[in-house]
Amino acid sequence: MKKITITLCMGSACFARGNAENLEFLETYIKDNNPDIDIELVGDRCSNKCASGPNVIIDGKAYDNVDIFKLKKILEGIDVK
Numbered sequence: 001m002k003k004i005t006i007t008l009c010m011g012s013a014c015f016a017r018g019n020a021e022n023l024e025f026l027e028t029y030i031k032d033n034n035p036d037i038d039i040e041l042v043g044d045r046c047s048n049k050c051a052s053g054p055n056v057i058i059d060g061k062a063y064d065n066v067d068i069f070k071l072k073k074i075l076e077g078i079d080v081k
Contacts, residue, residue: 001036001037001038002036002037002038003037003038003039003040004037004038004039004040004058004059004078005039005040005042005057005058005059006026006039006040006041006042006056006057006058007042007043007044007056007057007058008022008023008026008041008042008043008044008054008055008056009043009044009045009046009047009049009053009054009055009056010043010044010045010046011044011045011046011047011050011053013050013053014046014047014050014053014054014055015054017053017054018053018054018066018067019053019054019055019056019066021067021068022054022056022066022067022068022071023041023043025068025071025072026039026041026071027041029071029072029075035075035078037078044057047062049062049064052064052065053065054066054067056071058074058078
């Protein structure tokens with residue numbers, strides 16, 4: 001089973017700008033879809049890119065201005081092999 005790590009910036013700017021909702025979405029998405037991948041959710045205090053937040057890092061690739069729609073597209077495009 002493939003494993004990916006999703007790191008959400010939990011600094012005050014990213015959290016207030018949408019990562020609180022992104023975290024809820026991810027937890028629900030994982031539970032409801034039971035993807036064929038092992039997803040580890042990690043929080044980061046601050047990614048020091050507040051102006052472009054909310055920031056999320058998925059397997060080392062940084063994404064900015066992330067909302068639940070962008071997260072869903074990213075997750076649907078992950079190669080599970």
